[in-house]
Amino acid sequence: xxxxxxxxxxxxxxxxxxxxxxxxxxxxxxxxxxxxxxxxxxxxxxxxxxxxxxxxxxxxxxxxxxxxxxxxxxxxxxxxxxxxxxxxxxxxxxxxxxxxxxxxxxxxxxxxxxxxxxxxxxxxxxxxxxxxxxxxxxxxxxxxxxxxxxxxxxxxxxxxxxxxxxxxxxxxxxxxxxx
Numbered sequence: 001x002x003x004x005x006x007x008x009x010x011x012x013x014x015x016x017x018x019x020x021x022x023x024x025x026x027x028x029x030x031x032x033x034x035x036x037x038x039x040x041x042x043x044x045x046x047x048x049x050x051x052x053x054x055x056x057x058x059x060x061x062x063x064x065x066x067x068x069x070x071x072x073x074x075x076x077x078x079x080x081x082x083x084x085x086x087x088x089x090x091x092x093x094x095x096x097x098x099x100x101x102x103x104x105x106x107x108x109x110x111x112x113x114x115x116x117x118x119x120x121x122x123x124x125x126x127x128x129x130x131x132x133x134x135x136x137x138x139x140x141x142x143x144x145x146x147x148x149x150x151x152x153x154x155x156x157x158x159x160x161x162x163x164x165x166x167x168x169x170x171x172x173x174x175x176x177x178x179x
Contacts, residue, residue: 012050013071019105025057026050032068034086036140037168039068041082044174046075054101064100066135074175081133082178083161089141091165095151098135102159105133134178135163138170 012026029051031040043049052058052069059065070082083101085094135155152163164179172178 016050016052016071021052021058025053027053030070032084032086034067036088037086037138038170039084039086039136039138040169040171041070041072041175041178042171042173044075047175048073049175059101059104063104064097065104066094066097066101069101072175072178076176078176080175080178083133083135085135085137087137087139089139091137091139091148092151094137094139095148095155095163098137098161098163099151099155099159102133102135102155102161106159133159133161135161136170137163137165138168139165140168 012021012023016026017023028049030043030049031038032051033039041049050071052071053067054065054069055067058069066083066085068084068086070080070084072080072082083098085097087094155161155163
């Protein structure tokens with residue numbers, strides 16, 4: 001007699017689908033990598049994570065966009081949206097991609113009530129200490145300029161989103177430990 005593990009079929013949150021994210025762009029993966037840069041979120045009991053492949057899946061074409069969007073929910077009810085851009089070294093380009101993606105999300109969200117987090121389980125744009133949205137740029141070679149620092153502040157002021165550059169690997173254990 002063999003014991004089989006029950007299969008878990010987690011449906012993505014409805015608000016993701018209502019944003020127009022095709023189901024084939026959503027997965028349960030918690031680790032992504034490219035250009036010698038990697039983001040990894042190790043789930044702990046109670047965590048749920050959905051990964052949206054943004055670039056050339058959800059948003060196709062020449063519009064600037066980040067590589068991935070993660071929707072993370074912790075066991076204690078904290079919900080977070082995490083934008084991840086994996087880059088070789090062009091931090092300024094990554095900031096432009098984050099700004100463009102946030103503009104797209106806000107434009108879509110206003111029409112559907114997601115922007116303010118009023119839709120079921122949508123984190124909205126509250127300050128990051130209360131969930132909300134954060135963005136990570138994982139760079140294989142990090143160089144920052146004063147203009148980059150100004151753009152980080154502009155994104156924080158306009159979108160209430162913290163942009164955090166990291167070198168090569170960002171590995172986090174548990175949704176509640178996202179910096």
